[in-house]
Amino acid sequence: MSQSNAVTNQDARGDVTDRNAIQLTPPVDVVEDNTGITLYADMPGVPKDQLNLNVEGDVLSIEGTVSIAMPKAMQSSHAEVNSSHYRRVFTLSKELDPSKISAEFAQGVLKLRIPKADHAQPRRIEVRAN
C-alpha cells in the first residue's frame, strides 16, 4: 500500500513497517452512565475508510491512518504532528457487551457507544427492615 500523501511526507512504505513507526495516542473522553460507556476520540485527518475498530476478547483497539492530500513539491518547515498513525487500546470490563458497540465518526471525532450487558443493567436493591 503506497501513501504518498501521508502527513509526515514519509516515503511510501509497507503496512508492516508502518506499524512499528511512532504512533500518535488520540486523546479520549470516557463517560459512563447507567446503561453503558461512551468514548470520544480525536483523530483528525483520518478519513472514514482508514479508521479501524477492533474487539478481540475484552480488548478494544482503535486505529486510524491520516490521509491528507498535499502538494507534491511541499517541504515541511514545522511539524507538531510527527506521525500519521493513531492507535489506542482499551481493556473492556466484563459487564460491557462488545457485540453491541456502535460507532459514529465525523470531522475527525470518533464516538463509540458500548452498552452494558443486560445482566449488568442497574437494578435497585430493596432494603428491608425487620
Added chain:
Amino acid sequence: MYGSLFPRDVLAELSRLQSEVQRAFDISPSIRGLGRGGFPAVNVGATPETLELYVFAPGLDPATVEVNLDRGALSIAGSRKTELPAPEQKASVHINERFQGKFRRVVSLPDDADPNGVSATYRDGILHIQVKRREQSQPRRITIQ
C-alpha cells in the same frame, strides 16, 4: 495526611518539567510560543508558490472558526464545546483528555505571503489553510544572453 503520600498530580508535575526543559533547550523559540502540546496542533509546509498550514482541529463547526490575516500574522480562533455530561446528570467521567473551550493560535507568515490569496478548507477534522506567495519571490530562471 494523604497529601504527602500522593503528591497532588505527579503526571502534571512531570509534563510541566518536560515543557520547561523543552523551553530551555529550544534554540530559537518563536515569540508567540509555537510550541508543542497546544490545541490545535499545526503543521506548516511550503511550496515555491504557496504556504500550506494544516491545523489539527477535529470536531468543529467550520462556520464558527475564524481565520484572520493581519499584518503578516495568521490567527486561527474558535471554540470547541464539551461532550461531557452536565454535573447534575447521573454519569461519571472516567477519562477527560480532549480539549474543550476557546482556542486561538497565531502563526507569523513570511513577508512574501499574499493577504489576498488565502483559502481555507475543513475536512476530516483538519483545517487546511493555503496562502499564496507573491509572484516576485518565486524562483525564476534567468536566461543568459
